[in-house]
Amino acid sequence: xxxxxxxxxxxxxxxxxxxxxxxxxxxxxxxxxxxxxxxxxxxxxxxxxxxxxxxxxxxxxxxxxxxxxxxxxxxxxxxxxxxxxxxxxxxxxxxxxxxxxxxxxxxxxxxxxxxxxxxxxxxxxxxxxxxxxxxxxxxxxxxxxxxxxxxxxxxxxxxxxxxxxxxxxxxxxxxxxxxxxxxxxxxxxxxxxxx
Numbered sequence: 001x002x003x004x005x006x007x008x009x010x011x012x013x014x015x016x017x018x019x020x021x022x023x024x025x026x027x028x029x030x031x032x033x034x035x036x037x038x039x040x041x042x043x044x045x046x047x048x049x050x051x052x053x054x055x056x057x058x059x060x061x062x063x064x065x066x067x068x069x070x071x072x073x074x075x076x077x078x079x080x081x082x083x084x085x086x087x088x089x090x091x092x093x094x095x096x097x098x099x100x101x102x103x104x105x106x107x108x109x110x111x112x113x114x115x116x117x118x119x120x121x122x123x124x125x126x127x128x129x130x131x132x133x134x135x136x137x138x139x140x141x142x143x144x145x146x147x148x149x150x151x152x153x154x155x156x157x158x159x160x161x162x163x164x165x166x167x168x169x170x171x172x173x174x175x176x177x178x179x180x181x182x183x184x185x186x187x188x189x190x191x192x193x194x195x
Contacts, residue, residue, distance in 0.1 A: 008100040008143055010161040011116055015039055015079065022077055023070065030066055032058070036096035044080065045087045046070065047096055052105075058090035097164035103145050104138045106166040111135045111147070113164035115156065125151055132167065 012020065019037045023046060027034045035047040048058050048066055067088045074086055097103050097111060110132060118127035133147035133154070144155045 008140070008158065010098055010158050010164060012037075012098075013039065019044065019079055022073070022079070026069060026073065027066060030069060032062065032066060035091050035102070036098045038096075039080070042083065043085045043087060044074075045089055047089050047091055049091050049095065052101070063088040063090065093170065094165040094167055097166055100138060100140055100143065100158065102166075103135060103158075103164070104140075106135050107138060109135060110167040110169070111164055112167050113156075114162045115160050116162050117160070119154070119156065119160075122151055131156075 016037050016039050019039065020034065023037060024034045027046070027048060031051070033049045033051045035049045037047070038045045046066070048062060050056055050058065067086065070088070071086055094112070095102070097106060097113070103111075111134075112130075112132045114131070115129050118129050119131075120127050131147065131149075133149040135145060136148045136153065137146040138144075139146065139155070142155075142157070143159065144157050145161075147154050147156065
């Protein structure tokens with residue numbers, strides 16, 4: 001069963017929404033941002049991030065600290081029948097986008113998301129649920145995102161989105177000749193390593 005948290009979040013399952021309500025205040029008190037919670041068979045994955053502005057990344061020490069705080073609470077809450085693994089994770093290379101402010105960070109970049117139901121598209125294209133598009137705007141008043149692809153611009157309400165990830169471009173952009181470096185010369189990086 002699906003449930004909506006607010007118009008500023010994507011749609012989560014009833015269990016995930018319940019866990020977000022329990023975990024978010026604890027994580028916030030530890031100094032972290034709750035990026036998302038994903039529940040699958042036998043596993044609860046809590047994804048942490050740093051609050052904005054993000055000046056540092058989540059490391060193994062942060063995950064361990066959060067696990068030590070949350071594990072006993074999960075024993076008390078007992079939110080899932082049967083055995084499960086509690087995992088604490090950093091956002092990784094393709095961070096989850098759950099809240100409107102998460103989407104706002106990704107404006108101008110590619111995102112991948114899935115809608116709950118097929119979304120009508122201009123003819124002759126068929127309705128679709130799976131998207132990979134450039135995020136061009138976030139409308140906080142309407143709780144919508146605006147994405148652009150080869151079929152044009154589309155407005156999608158957050159409460160119609162099942163899951164979303166920021167598709168970061170980690171490729172290194174080479175400098176073009178004549179734009180700061182001379183052929184045959186190498187620049188040392190900021191830490192001074194190099195030949």
